[in-house]
Amino acid sequence: MGSNMLDSSGGLQGRSGLRRRTWLRWLPAAAAPVVIAVGTLTGSLPASAGDPLPAKTPAQVLEMVGTHQVLSFSGTLEQVADLGLPELPAAGKTSAPASPGSAASVIELLSGQHTARIYVGGKDNARVQVVDQFAERDVVRHGNDVWFYSSKDNTAEHLTLPAETRDSTSSKDAQGAPGVPAPGDLAQQFLSRIDPTTAVTVGPDVVVAGRSAYNLVLEPRTDATLVGKVAIAVDGHTGMPLSVQVTARGADKPAFRSGFTALSLDTPDQSLFSFTPPPGSTVKDVPVPAKTHEPTDAQHPGPPASPDQLLPQLEAKAHVSVAGTGWETVVGTAAGASGSAAASLLGDPLLAQAAVAVPGGRLLSTALLNVLITDDGRIFAGMVAPEKLQAAAAAAR
Amino acid sequence: MPSSLPAEIPQAAGTAPQAAPQRASKRSGSGAPGSGLSFLASELKVLFSRRRTWALLLALAAIPVLIAVAVKVSSAVPPGRGPAFLDRITQNGLFVAFTSMLVSVPLFMPLAVGVVAGDTIAGEAGLGTLRYLLVAPAGRVRLLLVKYVGALAFCVVAPLAIGLTGAAIGAALFPVGPVTLLSGGVVQPAEAAVRIVLIAAYIAVSLAGLSAIGLFLSTMTVVPVGAMAATVVVSVVSEVLDQLPQLEWLHPWLFSHYWLGFGDMLRQPVLWDSFGSNGLLQAGYVAVFGALAYGRFVTKDILS
Numbered sequence: 069m070g071s072n073m074l075d076s077s078g079g080l081q082g083r084s085g086l087r088r089r090t091w092l093r094w095l096p097a098a099a100a101p102v103v104i105a106v107g108t109l110t111g112s113l114p115a116s117a118g119d120p121l122p123a124k125t126p127a128q129v130l131e132m133v134g135t136h137q138v139l140s141f142s143g144t145l146e147q148v149a150d151l152g153l154p155e156l157p158a159a160g161k162t163s164a165p166a167s168p169g170s171a172a173s174v175i176e177l178l179s180g181q182h183t184a185r186i187y188v189g190g191k192d193n194a195r196v197q198v199v200d201q202f203a204e205r206d207v208v209r210h211g212n213d214v215w216f217y218s219s220k221d222n223t224a225e226h227l228t229l230p231a232e233t234r235d236s237t238s239s240k241d242a243q244g245a246p247g248v249p250a251p252g253d254l255a256q257q258f259l260s261r262i263d264p265t266t267a268v269t270v271g272p273d274v275v276v277a278g279r280s281a282y283n284l285v286l287e288p289r290t291d292a293t294l295v296g297k298v299a300i301a302v303d304g305h306t307g308m309p310l311s312v313q314v315t316a317r318g319a320d321k322p323a324f325r326s327g328f329t330a331l332s333l334d335t336p337d338q339s340l341f342s343f344t345p346p347p348g349s350t351v352k353d354v355p356v357p358a359k360t361h362e363p364t365d366a367q368h369p370g371p372p373a374s375p376d377q378l379l380p381q382l383e384a385k386a387h388v389s390v391a392g393t394g395w396e397t398v399v400g401t402a403a404g405a406s407g408s409a410a411a412s413l414l415g416d417p418l419l420a421q422a423a424v425a426v427p428g429g430r431l432l433s434t435a436l437l438n439v440l441i442t443d444d445g446r447i448f449a450g451m452v453a454p455e456k457l458q459a460a461a462a463a464a465r
Numbered sequence: 466m467p468s469s470l471p472a473e474i475p476q477a478a479g480t481a482p483q484a485a486p487q488r489a490s491k492r493s494g495s496g497a498p499g500s501g502l503s504f505l506a507s508e509l510k511v512l513f514s515r516r517r518t519w520a521l522l523l524a525l526a527a528i529p530v531l532i533a534v535a536v537k538v539s540s541a542v543p544p545g546r547g548p549a550f551l552d553r554i555t556q557n558g559l560f561v562a563f564t565s566m567l568v569s570v571p572l573f574m575p576l577a578v579g580v581v582a583g584d585t586i587a588g589e590a591g592l593g594t595l596r597y598l599l600v601a602p603a604g605r606v607r608l609l610l611v612k613y614v615g616a617l618a619f620c621v622v623a624p625l626a627i628g629l630t631g632a633a634i635g636a637a638l639f640p641v642g643p644v645t646l647l648s649g650g651v652v653q654p655a656e657a658a659v660r661i662v663l664i665a666a667y668i669a670v671s672l673a674g675l676s677a678i679g680l681f682l683s684t685m686t687v688v689p690v691g692a693m694a695a696t697v698v699v700s701v702v703s704e705v706l707d708q709l710p711q712l713e714w715l716h717p718w719l720f721s722h723y724w725l726g727f728g729d730m731l732r733q734p735v736l737w738d739s740f741g742s743n744g745l746l747q748a749g750y751v752a753v754f755g756a757l758a759y760g761r762f763v764t765k766d767i768l769s
Contacts, residue, residue: 090764096756104749144738185736197648199736202549202567202728204647217649222553224649330738340734346645348556 121280121304126268129282132307133300141308142187143277143331149324151434153179153422175418183329187336195340208343215343224345227354265289265394276301276310277328293317293395294436294451301327316435323435391460398450398460413441428458501607508615512581518619521577522626528573529565529631533558537638549728558635559644559654562661563731565631566624570668570724574623575700578672581619582679583693585612586762590687595767605763609680613755616676617669624668628661648733660730667727670743674720674750675700681758684765717742720750 124132153175177198187195192212198205206217216225262268271283281301288295296317301310311327345351389400414420414430423430429442431454440448440457446464448457512518536554543552548568553560586609589595598608635641644657652660679696686692703721706712716722723746726739 093763094760097753097760100752100756104752197732199729199732201725202647202731204649204732206649208649215649219645219647219649222645337734343649346649346651347643348553348645349649 121273121282124270124282126270126284129270129284129302129307130262130268132282133284133302133309134307136303136307138306138308138333139191140189140335141331141333142185142336143328145184145186145326146329147182147184147324147326148322149178149180150321151178151323151436153434175422187340189336189338189341193338193341195336206343208341210341210343213343215345217343217345217349221350222346222348223350223352224343225352225354226345228356230356262286271299273304274301276303277331279310279331280304281310288395290395291317292452292456294438294453295395306333314436319435389464391463392450392452392456396450396452396456398448398452398457400448400460400464401446402464413447426454426458428461431457501611504607505611505614508611509618512615512619513622518581521580521619522623525569525573525577525623526626526630528569529561529627530634532565532568533561533631533634533638536561553645554635555639556642557644558637558639558641559632559657559661561635561639562628562631563664565627566661566664566668566727567725569624569627570671570727571704574668574672575675575721576697577623578616578620578675579679579696579700580693582616582676583683583691583696584689585616585680586683586758587686587689587692588683590767591689599767606759609684609758609762612683613676613680613758616680617673620672620676621665621669623672624665625662628665632658632661646733647728647731650733652733663730663735664727667730667740667743668724670740670747671721671724671727674747674754677751677754677758678720681754681761684758684761687768717746720746722746 183199185195185197185199187193192209194207194209196207200220203218203220205219206215208215208217212229212231214227214229216227217223265288267287267289269285269287271285273280274283275281281303284300284302286298286300294316295314296319297313297315299311299313299315299322301312302308303310310331311325313322313325313327315322389402391398391400413432414423419432420430423432423441425431426440429440432439432441433454437449437451438454438457440454440461442448442461446461448461448464450457450460532551533554536551541552541555546552548564550560550564550567554564586595589598599605641654643651643653644660645651646660675696678699679692682695682699683689683692700721703719704724707716707719707721723739723743726743729736729739
């Protein structure tokens with residue numbers, strides 16, 4: 069009896085000690101997720117820059133953008149678009165990009181997430197690599213030679229820029245290859261809209277690609293546009309635009325953002341800018357079009373193309389009628405001139421599917437831009453509500 | 466050390482008492498017992514002298530052979546059809562390596578790693594040899610570490626087996642020449658071999674997290690098949706979740722998220738971002754499931 073009692077009490081002591089040790093041994097398992105969670109949270113917090121940037125007025129920031137002298141850099145650009153366009157089967161993760169030139173490829177580039185590496189070395193050298201899974205689309209510019217390469221079908225296209233085009237667009241090209249807007253291009257476009265219609269402020273500093281930047285915020289003064297806010301991050305030291313975010317009215321997350329995730333101001337390796345079509349590839353020479361800019365955009369969409377840039381494309385298509393001003397601008401085309409454009413837009417099965425029937429035509433609706441294709445073949449586009457487009461279509465009739 | 470071997474029951478059911486001490490002595494026989502490196506060496510020797518391991522490696526190596534032979538006997542593959550790089554094989558045999566590594570990553574690799582990692586602890590427990598391994602003054606933590614390193618060694622060898630077999634069979638059946646990278650540049654075959662090894666390294670890192678999960682599951686049971694199946698199921702579930710656009714917020718946290726990112730090794734210059742993110746993610750999984758396996762294994766009553 070007595071020995072039994074002793075045994076059991078000893079067992080109890082041992083057991084409680086064991087339990088404490090058991091608890092200790094599960095401690096790492098409990099601690100590891102906590103450490104990871106804390107690490108993730110601190111990593112995702114907007115890192116506050118060590119030295120706050122000197123305060124600047126919007127005009128001073130704009131001037132920095134206008135005069136920045138960054139001609140050589142390399143970086144990784146990430147674009148995330150949530151425009152409300154239909155998710156395409158072709159845009160799935162495992163499949164490679166749609167063939168260039170089709171409307172599907174435009175939508176593909178305008179939806180979802182894309183990563184591109186950008187190398188710019190001086191005025192005449194640029195390379196953009198749109199990184200897809202197991203595929204890549206490259207635009208290489210070396211002097212007057214421009215190469216497009218798609219690894220998916222192993223095709224290379226060559227274009228020789230005429231000298232005068234080069235001159236007229238050289239300031240633009242310092243920011244990116246033709247047809248491939250870098251944040252600089254996008255920022256310039258938005259900045260060019262700055263007029264009494266827009267409230268421009270400088271928000272709290274942001275950190276983009278590890279660099280502290282001024283946050284230039286543009287807010288339309290009207291309620292009639294779909295755009296709620298445009299935020300442009302301007303590098304605090306060089307004045308180079310680093311990211312652009314466009315938020316739709318009433319939304320809390322940007323519908324479109326494009327910005328650097330990594331940036332180096334060193335001159336990239338010159339060998340990146342020489343391109344020789346790989347053996348076995350299909351090489352096509354693209355004739356130089358009379359107006360280089362528009363067809364280049366249409367046939368070889370670079371990574372981003374803001375909804376804004378659809379406007380110049382459409383403008384170039386035909387005789388254009390413009391209604392409204394500022395953010396409420398509606399661009400329309402006349403029936404005869406745009407018949408083919410409308411037909412080709414709707415001829416694309418994907419676009420035809422995306423366009424919903426509305427009174428007076430079919431509507432291609434996104435978070436930031438609406439396009440109305442009327443039954444008689446006219447196209448109206450604007451960053452406004454569909455009703456405005458319908459009104460413009462009725463007025464132009 | 467009563468706490469390290471609690472509740473030991475000498476007559477464990479269903480074990481082979483003849484074989485068990487023999488195996489245990491074979492392990493510790495190669496060096497001083499308790500020396501970590503010799504323990505590891507003997508574990509690797511046991512792992513890679515096991516017929517099952519060789520069967521797994523042979524099955525993996527059969528993938529490039531099958532692909533190469535299929536492409537050889539069939540007509541030309543049009544570009545853009547089938548898995549990436551398939552259409553390039555007829556021009557350059559080295560693409561067999563890339564294609565076979567690509568097709569093996571979603572299923573065959575996790576399958577093989579699931580078998581090896583799920584077997585680590587549960588296999589010994591199932592054979593009744595786990596007790597003997599712990600009787601040797603090795604300690605449970607060291608045993609766990611050695612078992613995990615053994616599984617990692619398999620993760621390194623498996624993609625290398627596929628890649629090198631692919632390069633060899635491709636060179637045997639097709640012409641070999643400069644390899645066109647995704648960026649449109651070409652590299653010489655020697656540089657391409659470096660890229661194959663880089664991809665193998667990427668895949669090995671990718672599988673580290675799954676191995677840790679397998680190790681943890683292996684400490685949960687004495688039935689090795691259960692741990693293997695559970696590990697494979699976990700990998701499939703992770704891959705399915707990764708395909709659901711509704712769960713986009715979850716995707717960066719899935720251990721299979723970067724598995725197919727090794728195409729970045731085929732760019733010019735190499736894009737290291739996915740390698741880094743993948744390594745970080747896998748390290749997180751190794752930490753969490755390694756800690757779980759530790760908690761489970763050092764507190765568990767070893768019955769067999």
